[in-house]
Amino acid sequence: MRMSADRGMTIVSTLALVAVVSAVSLWRPGATSWLPPCPLHALTGLYCPGCGSTRMLYHLVHGQPWMAFRENALSFIMLPLVLYGLVRQWMKPNSGVFTRIRPGWVLAFGVLVIAFTVARNIPAQPFCSLAPGGECRTALVQAR
């Protein structure tokens, strides 16, 4: 019997998450050359919605939730929901998780992700608090 496509998604996403958590348990992002930097940030200097999420997991694994939150607030907040959804997918394969959420709310979440991305790239307070590590890159702040 062939594995269902739904099962494949559950297995691969769980393995990927386990791999990243294992990697940040072994190495510190930025201090090792084994963890790749974000290609978008390396090329353009812009922060994507995922920038800082690996460091977020690193701090979480090492028991520093506040540091983790500052690296990537959105993925910090979404992590429990993602874990809940994955557990549900394992327990009830082929049954939808979060399928009852109103389409409007899903769209609103998409807009929130885009707003988060824009905000963390604005080099001024309070927006840049959402940048990885809460670091403002304005000349004014750097001068202090």
Next chain:
Amino acid sequence: MFCPQCGFNNDQQSLHCSQCGAALQQLANFQAQPPQFPAPGTPPSNVPLQYNPGATLMPASVPNYMVQAVLVTLFCCLPLGIVGIIRSGEVNKRLAANDYAGALAASQSTRTILWWGFGSGLVVIILWTIVQLANVANTLH
């Protein structure tokens, strides 16, 4: 459950055939008419619905891969994740409208988008690892 289109023996809970992708019986029946339960005493007739009514008739049983969409967006650094989130909302929309064929189609396209997003992230990681291994090899020589 055997696929009506190609005869492949699928998992009892499958919504579509894993061989040819056709929507399976219970889904077609559900779309065509609401399930009718036989009067007590009558033997189960043509429909396979009655054998496991609860498991296969869940209207919410088309996966929308929202978990994976969030994972690709927030841990994979690619805009394809946002497209995946919007598409998984489309699955919810179709489900809410009782359009199961549409929900299945949206579910499959969401899955394809997310595989592309995950795959491109994986390519970056593999290329990066190769470059790092080459660096290590250089320093050893």
